[in-house]
Structures are given as C-alpha cells and as structure tokens.
Amino acid sequence: MALIDLDKISKVYRMGDMEVHAMREVSLxxxxxxxxxxxxxxxxxxxxxxxxxxxxxxxxxxxYRLDGREVSRLDRKELAHVRNRTLGFVFQSFNLLARTxxxxxxxxPLVYAGVPARERHARAKQALERVGLGQRLDHHxxxxxxxxxxxxxxxxxxxxxPRVILADEPTGxxxxxxxxxxxxxxxxxxxxxITVLLVTHEPDVAAYAARVVVMRDGHVVSDARQAPxxxxxxLLTAPPATTTTTGNTTNTGTTTxxxxxAAGALPVAPKGASA
Ligand code: ADP
Ligand code: MG
Numbered sequence: 367m368a369l370i371d372l373d374k375i376s377k378v379y380r381m382g383d384m385e386v387h388a389m390r391e392v393s394l395x396x397x398x399x400x401x402x403x404x405x406x407x408x409x410x411x412x413x414x415x416x417x418x419x420x421x422x423x424x425x426x427x428x429x430y431r432l433d434g435r436e437v438s439r440l441d442r443k444e445l446a447h448v449r450n451r452t453l454g455f456v457f458q459s460f461n462l463l464a465r466t467x468x469x470x471x472x473x474x475p476l477v478y479a480g481v482p483a484r485e486r487h488a489r490a491k492q493a494l495e496r497v498g499l500g501q502r503l504d505h506h507x508x509x510x511x512x513x514x515x516x517x518x519x520x521x522x523x524x525x526x527x528p529r530v531i532l533a534d535e536p537t538g539x540x541x542x543x544x545x546x547x548x549x550x551x552x553x554x555x556x557x558x559x560i561t562v563l564l565v566t567h568e569p570d571v572a573a574y575a576a577r578v579v580v581m582r583d584g585h586v587v588s589d590a591r592q593a594p595x596x597x598x599x600x601l602l603t604a605p606p607a608t609t610t611t612t613g614n615t616t617n618t619g620t621t622t623x624x625x626x627x628a629a630g631a632l633p634v635a636p637k638g639a640s641a
Pocket of ligand 1: 379380381386387388406407408409410411412413414415
C-alpha cells in the first residue's frame, strides 16, 4: 500500500459568499522512497495539497490515508503522534528563530516532544552534521547564508526521524547554485530511504525529482515518472553562490511566518507555550 494515498480529495475554502475550490477530487498515491516534485502556477493548489498531506489542514471531502491509516479518523493526540513520527516540514522562508543557535533551532521539536536534554543535543548535532553544518552548531541564522539557513531547517525537519519530508518551495529564496546544493541534499536523503515531496515553480529544480506532478486549478493535470538528473555533478559547473542572505529571519527571537507554515514547523505545541 502507498505511504501517502489521497482518494478524491477536495478542498473548498469559504470566504463570505465566495467558494474557492483549491483542490478538486485529487487522487494521488506516493510510495515510500519516491521523490516527487509538485509544479503548477500560483494558486493552482500546491500548498493546499502539501498542507493536507502534512495533516496541517483537513480535506473538505475525500479520503486521505497516511501509512494505511485514515487521517480523518485519528483523534488529536494520534494525529500529533503520526505527524511527529512520520513527517518533516521545510518551507521557503526557513521559519527559524533568528537569534538562537542552529543547534537550539534543531533541538526545538525535540523539546516539544519531551526528549531529555542530553539526547536532544546529540540528535540535533547529528542532524546538523548530516546536512553539512557540523562546524556551525553555535551560529545564529542571522549570521548564515540563505542556503545554510535552509540546511538548518532541513536538519530540524530530520531530527525527529521522519519518513517523509514535505518541502513547499524550499529553493524559492535561493540562488541557482544554492538551489542545486539543496536538491543534492534532498537526493541524498532520498537515497537514504526518505520520501521527498517538494513544491517548485522551476523546471530546473523539478528535473532532480523522479516524478513530476503538475496541478492546475485544483486538478492534477499531469503525473509522470522520469529519470532524475543527478544534482551533485551539476555543482561542479554551477556558478558560485551569491553572498546575499535572502532568508526571512527577524531579530525579534520569534519565528517568522504564520498560519499552517509556522505551526507545521513546530507540530506539537507544549502546554502553556507562548510560541
Ligand atoms: P499554490 O500553492 O499553488 O499557489 P494554494 O494551494 O496556496 O496555491 O491556493 C489554491 C487556491 O486556494 C488559491 O485560489 C488560494 O487563493 C486559495 N486559498 C488557499 N488558502 C486559502 C485560505 N486559507 N483561505 C481561502 N482561500 C485560500
Ligand atoms: Mg503555494
């Protein structure tokens, strides 16, 4: 059975008298270890699809099974558990705490999961090493390039040991070389057995995936497997990275972004947390 199984999922947003059909009877099955790029113009329903797959939003109709379990039948606690153990989220704007070390940013989901400090620290360090930031544990996001910030965000997604990474336009704020670096990293994670679903506008980025799903007006209009382009060799010929930091971190010590995105970065809020 597919790890992710959407059966005629529709999503209607109601705004006053207006109905927006963000997804229209989308059926999609993604097997464990697939690397899928979701493409489509702005407003075609890509983020809605990712939010439903990520259990951040509920479908209006249809059935969603994640790892064989019907998501709508799970209670809050079960849903939080499934989300924490199965899914990791990465966003275009990184959603990191700006004046908090990389290590502390990556530890945060484990704090909320109640993991003891020593284990948290070890796992966060390991996750940062896995994304190539083992030498930058104490750096703050506002001291890092956009690509480094996105690596911290990927480490944060990995630290809970998810089976699936959901990334909504993860290269949207990055220059082309840095985008290739991030795609090389996703390919490595894919080779290590993680299922990757990633939204992108750019055909150059989608070329690194093994399957491309195209959405238009809430429908899946094309779904094709392809031979993925290996990203690592492209780094040999890619132009150097631009040095500007394009990340959307702030100096307030709070997370950037809001709504499902920010909630997804920290899927389980601690009791009484102010974040
Ligand atoms: P994409 O990510 O492909 O740009 P979205 O999934 O964000 O598209 O949006 C699909 C459609 O649903 C758009 O018309 C958008 O305006 C609408 N939409 C998305 N989220 C909401 C919301 N929370 N409330 C109302 N309409 C929404
Ligand atoms: Mg979107």
